[in-house]
Amino acid sequence: MHDLWDLTLSDVAQLVFTHLLEAGEANRRLLSERTGLSFPSVTLGLSELAASSIVTELRREQGARGRATIVYGVSDEAGWVLGVDIGSTQVSFTARCLNGRLLAHESVKHRENAAVVGRLAGELVAASRVLAGLQKAPLVVALAVNQVVPRQLLRPDRPRPLALDITELFVATSKLPSSIPFLVENNVNCAAVAEHQDGxxxxxxxxxxxxxxxxxxxxxxxxxxxxxxxxxxxxxxxxxxxxxxxxxxxxxxxxxxxxxxxxxxxxxxxxxxxxxxxxxxxxxxxxxxxxxxxxxxxxxxxxxxxxxxxxxxxxxxxxxxxxxxxxxxxxxxxxxxxxxxxxxxxxxxxxxxxxKGSEATLLGACLLARDLAARRIAERFYKPLLAKPTLLPLT
Structure with missing residues (x-):
């Protein structure tokens, strides 16, 4: 798994990361205003995040006089997430860096039933040359399925849900490490997330x-x-x-x-x-x-x-x-x-x-994957979209 999961950041670094992720890019003055931290504290937080390859310098903006202002953003090296839409007529995936940069997007239509469509999605991911060329595994994979997703995928007192079968079939064929957190959510909820965050x-x-x-x-x-x-x-x-x-x-x-x-x-x-x-x-x-x-x-x-x-x-x-x-x-x-x-x-x-058209569900899945990753990085200061996401039980 990505070393990012093993990091323990200081409170200052977590707070700076949370506001930088929300802003997309920012200089120290803006981060100081947003976090309420002093300039030196923001600088220390940025240095800690940069040392872990989470934050990078995007550019320098020269004003009319004085030194250039450094603009920071979340680094590509911070990691990436994978959103997968396992729909009734089409399976798709989108891979994005935590900063939102698009890495890959593929889609294929199908006429298969729900029992096997997880395999089609897994094979689509496994066959991607772009994903195979990435040096590290995704931080989180979020699957959008057109099924009810129980809060607990596996309960001894309830029938086995189809959402679990779809997810396990995807994991088995995707060639992704089973140690990755696999988040599962209903497709309409994913589309709602996309509209709420970016619509x-x-x-x-x-x-x-x-x-x-x-x-x-x-x-x-x-x-x-x-x-x-x-x-x-x-x-x-x-x-x-x-x-x-x-x-x-x-x-x-x-x-x-x-x-x-x-x-x-x-x-x-x-x-x-x-x-x-x-x-x-x-x-x-x-x-x-x-x-x-x-x-x-x-x-x-x-x-x-x-x-x-x-x-x-x-x-x-x-x-x-x-x-x-x-x-x-x-x-x-x-x-x-x-x-x-x-x-x-x-x-x-x-x-x-x-x-948003047909891509709303896929965008929402990516946002939920990023949400879980960001929550792990800045757990004390990041407000998650889902307090208790449904995750595939580790075997």
Whole structure:
């Protein structure tokens, strides 16, 4: 494992690192203002961090007179993290230095079931020439999976979760050292982290992200903390019953099956384009835009239902902002139907469409990996996004 895990930094060095990581780059004056430390103390902290290759001099800025000001940043040598998105239709990974510099990004689409998709992700990582060329292993690997992630992956009193099978299959095929911390998190929660740290939820302590694609899920922050629930299953909107009548059955994942993209295409199966059944949501939306009455009606009914689901979630959580993301929200006309219905029922919560596209989950996984690494480096002064992340048990 990287020597960084064995470091014990002074309180001053930890405090300086925490603020430098947040700022991205800073001179001694800015670090002194942020930390409340004196110039000499900041200098000592920077020297200690530089001696451990955690901090480096980025450049020197010459003012109108006097000596040049040194600008510092987190060094590439501080280490790197790996974020992996193990999705239902695609597996991807991104490797980044702790300072955010991109090292590698690869992605491949698939049609495999959840039982084997961990292997595909592991093979993708193992086959990467860029990752193989790096001298040191990642500090942390964070896996985003489209499954409920229990707070404890292995409990004798509970059935073995699929999230654990996916993770173990990834570890076995990735060729990464098993001693690395492997963090596992739900994919929608990862996307929510990306929006909260670097998106439309930034600056809001109480905020929600609703993903509308193949599945429907919710990730949310309360008082600035990602809420995972007692069992790790918070935000599982798919488990809300579709029917409240005992006479009408409501199967598991009923809302998701009805109002996710699969349910939309099932409802659109009787609509034809050029003599062929509609084959994708994009094709359905195009038909509606071109004046097909049946496509317009279905699009409106589906969008209104999703707007009401979002409004129901907001009535419970009371977020300051709700961001809608996922594949179905990328069509502006369809997203507007959802937003309009939401706003008809809730004028207090700001609602917006994510600008991050399909990379939100992967970015969130990287941020969670960096979060765990930074917490270890500056444990006394760094405020983590996840106080108790779910980690793969060491064997």
């Amino acid at each position: 439309l939820m930034r600056g809001y302590d109480d905020a929600a992200y609703m993903q509308i694609g193949v599945g429907i899920g919710l990730g949310f922050f309360a008082d600035g903390a990602l809420i995972r629930g007692g069992q790790g299953g918070s935000g599982e909107l798919a488990q809300v019953p579709l029917s409240w009548s005992d006479a009408v059955p409501s199967e598991k994942d009923a809302i998701e099956r009805r109002y996710g993209s699969v349910g939309l295409m099932r409802a659109a199966s009787a609509i034809e384009a050029k003599g062929q059944p509609v084959s994708s949501p994009e094709e359905l939306f195009l038909l509606a835009a071109n004046g097909c009455g049946r496509a317009e009606t279905l699009m409106h009914e589906h969008g209104v239902a999703l707007g009401r689901i979002a409004a129901a979630a907001a009535s419970i959580l009371d977020p300051s902002v709700m961001v809608l993301g996922g594949g179905l929200t990328r069509n502006a006309a369809f997203a507007k139907i959802i937003v309009d219905e939401f706003q008809n029922r809730n004028q207090d919560t700001l609602v917006a469409i994510s600008e």
